[in-house]
Amino acid sequence: MKPKVSIITVAYNNLEGLKKTLDSVKTQTWNEFEYIVIDGGSKDDTVSYLESLDNQIDYWVSEPDKGVYNAMNKGIKKAKGEYLIFLNSGDHFYNNKVLEANIKYLEIHDIIYFNLQVNDNEETYIKEYPDVLSFAYFVKDTLPHPATFIKKSLFEKVDYYDERLKIVSDWKFFMDSICKYNASSKRVDIPLSTFYLDGMSSNPKNKSTIIKERQDVLNSEYPLFVRDIEDVIKNKSKIEGLRQSRIISILVKLGFLNKI
Numbered sequence: 001m002k003p004k005v006s007i008i009t010v011a012y013n014n015l016e017g018l019k020k021t022l023d024s025v026k027t028q029t030w031n032e033f034e035y036i037v038i039d040g041g042s043k044d045d046t047v048s049y050l051e052s053l054d055n056q057i058d059y060w061v062s063e064p065d066k067g068v069y070n071a072m073n074k075g076i077k078k079a080k081g082e083y084l085i086f087l088n089s090g091d092h093f094y095n096n097k098v099l100e101a102n103i104k105y106l107e108i109h110d111i112i113y114f115n116l117q118v119n120d121n122e123e124t125y126i127k128e129y130p131d132v133l134s135f136a137y138f139v140k141d142t143l144p145h146p147a148t149f150i151k152k153s154l155f156e157k158v159d160y161y162d163e164r165l166k167i168v169s170d171w172k173f174f175m176d177s178i179c180k181y182n183a184s185s186k187r188v189d190i191p192l193s194t195f196y197l198d199g200m201s202s203n204p205k206n207k208s209t210i211i212k213e214r215q216d217v218l219n220s221e222y223p224l225f226v227r228d229i230e231d232v233i234k235n236k237s238k239i240e241g242l243r244q245s246r247i248i249s250i251l252v253k254l255g256f257l258n259k260i
Helices: 015-026 046-052 068-078 098-105 135-140 152-158 169-179 204-221 223-243 246-254
Strands: 005-011 034-039 059-062 083-086 111-119 124-127 148-151 185-196
Touching (some): 005 015, 005 068, 015 034, 015 046, 034 046, 046 059, 068 169, 111 169, 135 169, 148 152, 152 169, 169 204, 204 223
Parallel strands (some): 005 034, 005 083, 034 059, 111 185
Antiparallel strands (some): 083 148
C-alpha cells in the first residue's frame, strides 16, 4: 500500500546530527511512514551507522552528489509517499507524538505548513508563519522545509528543486508553487519540528550568495512583480513624507483633504 508520508533526510559528514534526526523519526508514536536517507558519501562513520539500522530505514544510499538540492531531488525520486517532508541531518521532530497528532491535516492541500522551533545556540524560540501566503511574503521570507509537508505530485507539476541554486532553491520552489501554480496551502498553528541555525542558509558568510540568488530568481522569473513592488516602495516613501507635512495636516483638519 502506498504510504501517506515519506520522510527524507539528507546528510553529509554529520553523524551526531544524523543520530539525533533518526532517533526522532524512529520514536514517533505514528510510524506508518516511509523513511529515506540520502548521504553524500560521508567520510565519517555514517555508512556503518546506517548499515547497523538497515532494517529501520526503507531506503538509504551513500554516494557523492552535486549539492544539497541534488540530494533532496534524489530523495523525491525514490519516495513513494503521497506527502513528503525533509528532516535533514541534525533537525528533529518537536516531540514523539507530532505525527500522530497531525496526520489528520494531510488531506486535499498541496502544502501543509506548521510553526518551527528554532535553536540558535543562544536561545530557542517558535517561529510562526502567516495564514495567507503571497508574493510579498516570499520576497522577504520562506516556509520551513522541516515543518512543511509537500504533496509529491506538486513536484511533478512545478518541477524539482533547481540544482543551479546553492542555497535558496526550496524558497524558489515554494514561491513558484504558490505564486505561479496556485498550489493550495494550509497553516497549522503548532510547532512540528526543531531547526538548528548551523546550516548553509544560516551562515553569515553565505548572506551575499543568498541575496544574489534571490535577486536573480526575482529578476528572471518575476520581473513585473518586482517592478510593482519598487513602485509601492517609492509611493510609500512619498506618502510618509506627506503625512509628516504640517501644511497637509492643516488641510486635513480643515476638511480640504481626506486623511492619508
